[in-house]
Amino acid sequence: MGASLRSHDEDDDAPMTDINVTPLVDVMLVLLIVFMIAAPLMTSGVPVDLPKTQAKPLNDQKPPLAVSIDAGGKYFIGNEEIPADLLASTLKNHAENELDRRIHVRADKELPYRAVLEVMGQISTAGFTKVALVSEAPGASTKNTAPPPNAPAAEAVAAPALPAPVAPAAQ
Numbered sequence: 001m002g003a004s005l006r007s008h009d010e011d012d013d014a015p016m017t018d019i020n021v022t023p024l025v026d027v028m029l030v031l032l033i034v035f036m037i038a039a040p041l042m043t044s045g046v047p048v049d050l051p052k053t054q055a056k057p058l059n060d061q062k063p064p065l066a067v068s069i070d071a072g073g074k075y076f077i078g079n080e081e082i083p084a085d086l087l088a089s090t091l092k093n094h095a096e097n098e099l100d101r102r103i104h105v106r107a108d109k110e111l112p113y114r115a116v117l118e119v120m121g122q123i124s125t126a127g128f129t130k131v132a133l134v135s136e137a138p139g140a141s142t143k144n145t146a147p148p149p150n151a152p153a154a155e156a157v158a159a160p161a162l163p164a165p166v167a168p169a170a171q
Contacts, residue, residue, distance in 0.1 A: 064102035
């Protein structure tokens with residue numbers, strides 16, 4: 001009927017229900033220090049005295065093709081204006097049928113989103129897989145001049161490959 005009076009010593013035999021993480025933390029810190037010291041030693045490799053040669057370095061990285069759309073909706077590849085219906089075939093000719101060639105899409109900021117997506121859809125339907133959108137960095141000049149054909153883009157943002165455009169279902 002009354003409350004059971006137990007001394008504190010009787011609870012010492014009960015199993016411990018908490019995990020003591022202090023030894024685990026100590027082991028993890030030691031492992032961290034070991035890996036911090038060992039990692040730079042593993043990347044150094046074997047010291048080799050390489051021979052000298054007059055050969056040019058391999059440069060198989062071709063510059064990206066720039067597809068531009070101005071505020072009036074005109075299409076350009078580099079500085080060459082092309083008709084909208086010939087975009088895919090002209091792009092393939094400029095890329096020499098290399099479908100893994102990088103394509104940078106430059107569009108005027110006043111263009112509707114739909115117009116940019118249509119161009120990206122045409123490029124994707126043509127088989128190109130490396131398509132990126134180009135934008136200016138904040139604070140950069142806002143001139144509407146096209147860069148030289150082989151100039152690096154201001155900033156390219158990779159875009160995922162788009163599926164072919166789908167026509168709406170007839171009702």
